[in-house]
Amino acid sequence: MAREIPKAYQPQEIEPKWAEYWVAEELFRADADAPPPVFSIVIPPPNVTGSLHIGHMLDHTEIDIMTRWHRMRGDNTLYLPGMDHAGISTQRVVVRQLAEQGIDYRTLGREEFEKRVWKWKDESGGKITDQMRQIGESCDWSREKFTLSPEMSRVVREAFVRLYEEKLIYRAHYLTNWCPDCLTVLSDLEVVHEERQGHLWHIKYPVADANGAAGGKFVVVATTRPETMLGDTAVAVHPEDERYRDLIGKSVALPLTERVIPIIADEAVEREFGTGAVKITPAHDPNDFEMGRRHHLPEINVMAHDGKMNAAAGAYAGLDRFVARKKIVEDLKAQGLLEKVAEHTHAVGLCERSRTVVEPRASTQWFCKMKPLAEPAIAAVERGEIRIVPDNRREEYFNWMRNIRDWTLSRQLWWGHRIPAWYCEESGHVTVARETPAKCATCGSGNLRQDPDVLDTWFSSGLWPFSTLGWPAKTKDFETYYPTTLLITGYDILFFWVARMIMLGIHFTGAVPFRAVYLHSLVRTGSGEKMSKSKGTGLDPVALNQQYGTDAMRFCLASMAAPGTDIVLSDDRLGGARNFANKIWNAARFLFVNLEKFEQGGTRLEELAAPEIRAQAPYGVAGAVPLRDAWIFARLAATVEQVNDALANYRFHDGAQSVYHFFWGDFCDWYIEWVKPELQSEDKESAIVAWRNLFAVFEAALRLLHPFLPFLTEELWHQFPQRAGAKSIALDRFPEVREIWRNHEALEKFGMIQEIITVVRNIRADMKIDPKKKVAAELSIVDDAERASVEADRDGIVRLGMLTDLKISGARLAGTGGVVRSTAKFDLRVEYTETVDVAGESARIAKDMEGLRKAIGSKEKQLGDETFRSRAPEKVVRALEATLAEQRT
């Protein structure tokens, strides 16, 4: 480190340098030939619709923490990056952009439009790549993939053709969800439901005789969508409904039209709802569609693709559906056919992307049969071949999978994988093939036309874990890295993506696509909303990274990422994480600034901190490791184990908290403060031991911190002597606990010293003793071994307690005056010549006593209870007794 180290850590100066270095040196290139164990993870490919948002930051932080941790533990590690073409979303973005320039995308033609989208993809994709590099993701850029690349297209066609040949993909006329804004059908998942206050219109349909003449009677039907009545082809009642029994088989004259439609009986009709009579519109309602099939009713589609009424709507043709609704209600009212209007709250289906009200509409589409795919996928999770974390998402997965319905695959879009199906213009036959066929497979005609539609974008995403590794070829990558180890993504795409990968993965490869899925929380705004760019509630990660530093952002997210709960990011939290980075920076600053002084005595950094020197720590003076060193290494060991355990269970917040507490609380607040004088000691041997141990702990701490704060730790790691050719801390080892680090005794002993110092400080603060004024103190410890240990570290206690002197004995406190406080293990008296605030002191003592009495009381009561003694485990009883014994003294 140079002499002029800034006092405050400035991530902006440091981060870009390493971000570039990591990419340029290709440090994270995976080697499929490297020995196991393997850790492989594929990125949830971000949509090329714009740039990374704060949700991605969380995703990528967690993935990168896991990746770096595994890599440092020596695993054969692959983090595969890539992006998703995001069919509907990306098309919408470009359509909107064109519209802003006054261009209707349809006038451009398909080919030109696709060109425009590719151009956008390059820009947006480039931006995302830049962002990912900026935030230091340790992925293998040589293996980057894009879901719509020619390579991925081949895989998609392969998968489609296989499923078609297996009769799992089929084309059918069915009722689907239509978005009049996106102008495409949607799968059920892309329709979101929203409770809305609406109306239930009760409409009178005149009963007609066989000739269509009205007989003065009416059947009243209730509907929430009056405009669809123009497409009614029947009225249905329950077969056992007494009210309507004699009308079954008769007809009604459909108002506003010339048509006469039958009254049919079907058990699906709920007698309790509305009037018990239902208008049936097979072309515009899922229930009605089914009923229409059962009763062979005609379908009359009354709406065009853009949500306007079509020619079949007669006088209402050309009107927007909601305008038509209003007009129809008015007309009915005018004709006296509107019986009443009731308030009615119901769930309205909206297009996930455009928020437009989705129109159920019968059309011919491609579908994927899901039940046969779902069964093995359910079984795999049941058998534990895939672990879903957190647990409760497992149930959600099962619920959805067990009730799965067929997947509408085709989309009326231009941006996406074109469906590999060709229609013969002569015979009408369909040819589904991997490559463009020359002639019709059935009749041999060369007059073919490819299906204009594209596939749901999630179809290619569903193949991602194996398409990216070279499947269907048996590549080295596929052999080595599939099944992938872990998938980390948000729970909001459990069904869209995760479930489908599991189904398609098992179906095509015979193996699960990943061994575990960790579903993380979502990042929300302060008011609890899901962050969204469109609502302006999104936070810009680039700006935040700039302001606080990427490391701080990562650490902040990690420390809040408790499984199962959403994250609310705040400036306060980010500031706290930034402060932590600054603390680490300054600890390093302390080391190197002091080292300069020490080096003047002729000792070089190499002798104190070379890798082989560090490996032998902790060092002792004349063979004895000083207590503070034994203690910090024991704490380091415990922390390493806590972090390993936390990360193994995706408990990022626990891991983050452990390292925070260790570095700030133990290392900085106690350890550095304790060794300060040793570092410039006259006694050369002690000084060298202090330096060596300090460097060893600090360097190990950097490696421990690295997965969380990669930039800062990389920067500081390079300030240490490293093995020849060592390029990065990211390729160094995660700290491994050495047996001699573990030291329960040191933890106990140093803990007692900390307690003594804390009591001294307490007294000083309570008595308002001038912090700069040193005072005398006296300590009494009954236990010989404990007393000896404390005596050995008397100097430290004196220094950190700001004492002039500390008398230690095993007898009762000899001196008088001053303030006395007692704990289970020791009594302490601090000289205090001023008048003690008796009232305050006795209030404090009284409060202490009160708490203690309560604690003792409850324990005595418990221990006195025979049922407790006989039923509680012995361990608990003994621990209770031990504490009670202490508290009584």
Next chain:
RNA sequence: AGGCCCGUAGCUCAGUUGGUUAGAGCGCGUCCUUGACACGGACGAGGUCUGGGGUUCGAGUCCCCACGGGCCUACCA
């Protein structure tokens, strides 16, 4: 309609099979410009865990009910 989750300090949240006086960060109060760090240090005040009932020797932790908030699935027109 069915299912799930949450309600713990002023704020945001931890609290893994029930077990000693319930934790963190921020905020707050007192003191400290001591040469790593004021993005700092020392010390401290704040919760009885939404309410009620139950199981248990023992419950923030398990069960039931109520209230409050959120989410997901769902073709009652």
